Amino acid sequence: MNVSFRWAAVAALAALSPLTALMSPGAVAQEPIELSMWLDVTNGPDEADCIERVAIDSYNALGNGSMVKVTQQANSWDATKTALAGGAGPDLVGTPGPSFAMQLALAGQLAPLDEAAAEFGWDGIFAPNSLNLGKVDGKLYAIPSEIETLVLYYNKTLFEENGWTAPTTIDEMMTLSQTIADAGIIPFAHVNAEWRPANEWFVGEFLNHGAGPEMVYKALIGEVPWTDPAFVAPMETLATMQANGWFSGGLDRYYTGTFAEAGSMLGEGEAAMKIEGTWFLSDAPNYFGEEAGNSNELGWVPMPSTDGTVSYTLGIGQTYSVNANSEHPKEAAQFLGHYFSPAIQAALLSECGLANAPVDLSKEDLSGVDPMLAEINASLNEAYAANNYGYTTWTFWPPESETYLIEEVEKVWAGDVTVEDYLAGHQEKFDAERAAGAAPPVPAR
Amino acid sequence: MSAATSSPTPGVIHAGSRRKAVFRRRIVPWLFVMPILVLNLAVVLGPALSALYYSLTDWNGIRPPTFIGLENFRTLATDPSYRHAFRNNVVWLLMFLTVPIAMALGASSMLAPVKRGSLFFRMAYFIPYVLPSVIIASLWRGLLSPDRGIPGWLNDHGVPGFDKAFLGDPKTVLPAIGFVDNWHWWGFLLVLFLAAMQNIPRELYESARLDGASRWDEFKDVTIPGIRPTLIFMLLMTAIWSFLTFDYIWILTQGGPAGASEVLAVLVFKEAFRNFKAGYAAAIGLTMSVFVGIVISIFTLLRRRGWEI
Numbered sequence: 001m002n003v004s005f006r007w008a009a010v011a012a013l014a015a016l017s018p019l020t021a022l023m024s025p026g027a028v029a030q031e032p033i034e035l036s037m038w039l040d041v042t043n044g045p046d047e048a049d050c051i052e053r054v055a056i057d058s059y060n061a062l063g064n065g066s067m068v069k070v071t072q073q074a075n076s077w078d079a080t081k082t083a084l085a086g087g088a089g090p091d092l093v094g095t096p097g098p099s100f101a102m103q104l105a106l107a108g109q110l111a112p113l114d115e116a117a118a119e120f121g122w123d124g125i126f127a128p129n130s131l132n133l134g135k136v137d138g139k140l141y142a143i144p145s146e147i148e149t150l151v152l153y154y155n156k157t158l159f160e161e162n163g164w165t166a167p168t169t170i171d172e173m174m175t176l177s178q179t180i181a182d183a184g185i186i187p188f189a190h191v192n193a194e195w196r197p198a199n200e201w202f203v204g205e206f207l208n209h210g211a212g213p214e215m216v217y218k219a220l221i222g223e224v225p226w227t228d229p230a231f232v233a234p235m236e237t238l239a240t241m242q243a244n245g246w247f248s249g250g251l252d253r254y255y256t257g258t259f260a261e262a263g264s265m266l267g268e269g270e271a272a273m274k275i276e277g278t279w280f281l282s283d284a285p286n287y288f289g290e291e292a293g294n295s296n297e298l299g300w301v302p303m304p305s306t307d308g309t310v311s312y313t314l315g316i317g318q319t320y321s322v323n324a325n326s327e328h329p330k331e332a333a334q335f336l337g338h339y340f341s342p343a344i345q346a347a348l349l350s351e352c353g354l355a356n357a358p359v360d361l362s363k364e365d366l367s368g369v370d371p372m373l374a375e376i377n378a379s380l381n382e383a384y385a386a387n388n389y390g391y392t393t394w395t396f397w398p399p400e401s402e403t404y405l406i407e408e409v410e411k412v413w414a415g416d417v418t419v420e421d422y423l424a425g426h427q428e429k430f431d432a433e434r435a436a437g438a439a440p441p442v443p444a445r
Numbered sequence: 446m447s448a449a450t451s452s453p454t455p456g457v458i459h460a461g462s463r464r465k466a467v468f469r470r471r472i473v474p475w476l477f478v479m480p481i482l483v484l485n486l487a488v489v490l491g492p493a494l495s496a497l498y499y500s501l502t503d504w505n506g507i508r509p510p511t512f513i514g515l516e517n518f519r520t521l522a523t524d525p526s527y528r529h530a531f532r533n534n535v536v537w538l539l540m541f542l543t544v545p546i547a548m549a550l551g552a553s554s555m556l557a558p559v560k561r562g563s564l565f566f567r568m569a570y571f572i573p574y575v576l577p578s579v580i581i582a583s584l585w586r587g588l589l590s591p592d593r594g595i596p597g598w599l600n601d602h603g604v605p606g607f608d609k610a611f612l613g614d615p616k617t618v619l620p621a622i623g624f625v626d627n628w629h630w631w632g633f634l635l636v637l638f639l640a641a642m643q644n645i646p647r648e649l650y651e652s653a654r655l656d657g658a659s660r661w662d663e664f665k666d667v668t669i670p671g672i673r674p675t676l677i678f679m680l681l682m683t684a685i686w687s688f689l690t691f692d693y694i695w696i697l698t699q700g701g702p703a704g705a706s707e708v709l710a711v712l713v714f715k716e717a718f719r720n721f722k723a724g725y726a727a728a729i730g731l732t733m734s735v736f737v738g739i740v741i742s743i744f745t746l747l748r749r750r751g752w753e754i
Contacts, residue, residue: 253592
């Protein structure tokens, strides 16, 4: 009996020992919740590495009970779409823009973030109205992550040597382009061989600055047709510029040149101007100054408009959301609160060269940022706050209409299709997509 | 132990061994085939059937699909982009049924008698085939540059007609991409034809020479009949692959400029991943399968009619 009792006591102690070990003070620390996030490395790992260093490591170091585990993979958007459709995917979902996020939200694959927005005070951090870009049916599903705009860059040294002044109107730009071409210099260093959708940079800029952002807004909400003469004129101007061979010396060069060649043309003074986005500035040191082996200087002005009014087109390059199937939506939202904090956004901008989210960045936040980029961003923020912003095609157009603008404009430039027919075709696609509910949200002006 | 249990009756033996024989003959082969059959059903038949289903829906690749019957195929019938892409596929087919085949036949018939260094020649011609398409395409994009590539060099040395970007002109873009693709492709054909030619008995050539045949006569009356199965098979495969071509066109031009190099596979990609019309893309993909099926049917028909292919 005694023997049995002793064995029973030993067995009971053995059974309880894991429990007692768990209850000991040294063992109460719980494993942090792991949140998954996929970062794209299609164009190399540098950007993803920098995001990890700046935004992820700093979050994981907070020790707030959750940590983000990053998986780097090429074509992560394709992988994300597939995984989400199968009910899986990362906790933190990145998309290439609001129109893509909208499709995921409509499919019920994203978790609403309104509670998180209230809890973390995102309305106070983000620029007014910018969160509306990620709303579907009044609910917030996606946070805009990269704000960008396009401006007219020019070789300042070349302009000074020739006594040229940067244009403020489209007419001035046309006259100046002819003068530049007459001097044996290529007016614009534009190419699209590596990125065919570069076509939409020019189409979008000419629609916005030719007709004015207000007209584009009205067309986006269906109040005026895209065939309005206000849109026809700037598209004719763009076609004339291509016909004159002002983009890199001719259409065949435009279609086959690389971005490095175009940058070099501008930096070396073989070309005088370039309409491109703020993303160009991270590469600019390769073409201007000591690193490029020349003493030329880069300058910029807002994209010229018909009447000289200054405005900036607004582009959102990426969004972040929380997976509807995430087991830890609150913690995922908490990470987004960290990621979109002004300090992290400023660090991503200055250390990684990434476009920042539309959050209010103070001068201190921007202290380490390229002064030209800071200046352009400040101008864009002012224009946005004053409702004086235009619309980039990749942010505000539904997908098929956007593809149409990119692809079919080449037929206009080839002389196979008239501008009127091009815009009429676009109207047809746009109407069909709007009726099908595929058009991204357009915040009221 | 009884006799019945120690030695079964002859009838029982026959029934048992017959069952075993039937099992061996009818079931065992299926057991061997089963793993690959299951794999095939999972990775080929499954996606094929799902593509068939999606072609009858308005699926955008993300949201649940809605059945729309034959609407996608009705759209296809009136879609100018589809007709244009199909036309480009036919041009591509004609290019690849002639140029690389002729080059490979000519070069292999010249190399067939060469004994010394034959391995070197085979390797030299075959290497481009094993290089990744993205490397070859990027290389040739630079080499075809009008300013820093071969055309630029020729132009600088006074050779007329080279002051242009062949990949940037709608009139020349398809042949230019075909040239790049062919650069990697024809060496593969050459090696296959060379291997086939070396199996032709030498006596046939000697007899032909005794009969006074010229090199051309030898080529058409001995070489071509001797390699006919290989030649026809490669013509068939070339025809099939021509309808599926994608990589070189996508890397070099993405179907541009102005849609001049757009083929069906490029159109499928754009519809599925840029326009979010995965259902429509599935319908286009199915028509590509039909074209390939037609080519295979012609091949099968010719074999049934007694062609030695």
